[in-house]
Amino acid sequence: MKLNAGIITEKLAETKAFYTEILNFGVTFENDFHLLLHTPNQEAEISFLLPNHPSQQPIFQLPFQNQGVYITIEVENVDEIYRELKAKNIPIEIELRNEPWGDRHFAIKDPNNIGIDIVTYTKPE
Numbered sequence: 001m002k003l004n005a006g007i008i009t010e011k012l013a014e015t016k017a018f019y020t021e022i023l024n025f026g027v028t029f030e031n032d033f034h035l036l037l038h039t040p041n042q043e044a045e046i047s048f049l050l051p052n053h054p055s056q057q058p059i060f061q062l063p064f065q066n067q068g069v070y071i072t073i074e075v076e077n078v079d080e081i082y083r084e085l086k087a088k089n090i091p092i093e094i095e096l097r098n099e100p101w102g103d104r105h106f107a108i109k110d111p112n113n114i115g116i117d118i119v120t121y122t123k124p125e
Contacts, residue, residue, distance in 0.1 A: 004036075005071070006047040007064050007112055014111035015048050022090060023073070023116075039073070046071070070115035078104050078120035100124060 009015060012035050019025040019037050025046075029036040033050040049056065051063035075081050082096045085108065093115065094107035105119035 004045045004047055006049055006060075007069070007114065008049045008051045008060065008062060009064050009112050010051060011111045012048055012050060018110050019046075022085065022088065064112060066113040070117060072117045072119055074119055074121065076120065078106065078118055081118055082106050098122075 007015075012033075016027070016030070016035055016037070020027065024040045025037040026040070026042070027035070028038045028045055033053040033055065035048040036045055037047070038045045049060060052061050079096065082092075086092065090108055092106055093109055094105070094117075096104070096106040098104050102122050102124040103119050104122055105117055107115055107117045109115055
């Protein structure tokens with residue numbers, strides 16, 4: 001089984017630029033109403049769909065309301081990614097920190113206001 005989460009958004013161009021230029025995702029598929037992106041190691045994908053597109057059924061028509069969704073990206077070296085994004089002047093929503101349950105992480109937001117938790121897992125203290 002494979003999971004691919006999708007977000008319905010008007011901001012396809014901004015979303016593509018953010019994920020490809022900031023997070024180094026690649027484009028798996030793209031047309032005028034659908035964008036499918038993959039992580040740099042191609043182990044996971046996320047898709048974005050234009051709202052109210054006539055090719056889609058009603059369940060896939062309504063746009064995301066910019067709240068209540070987050071994604072987690074697990075990386076080998078969160079400190080390195082943090083430094084890279086700070087150097088690119090990407091706004092940091094949660095500064096780099098250690099959690100007692102073992103996460104070392106920070107968070108940013110994408111153009112759709114989706115929280116992105118970038119984390120390296122470690123053993124709890």
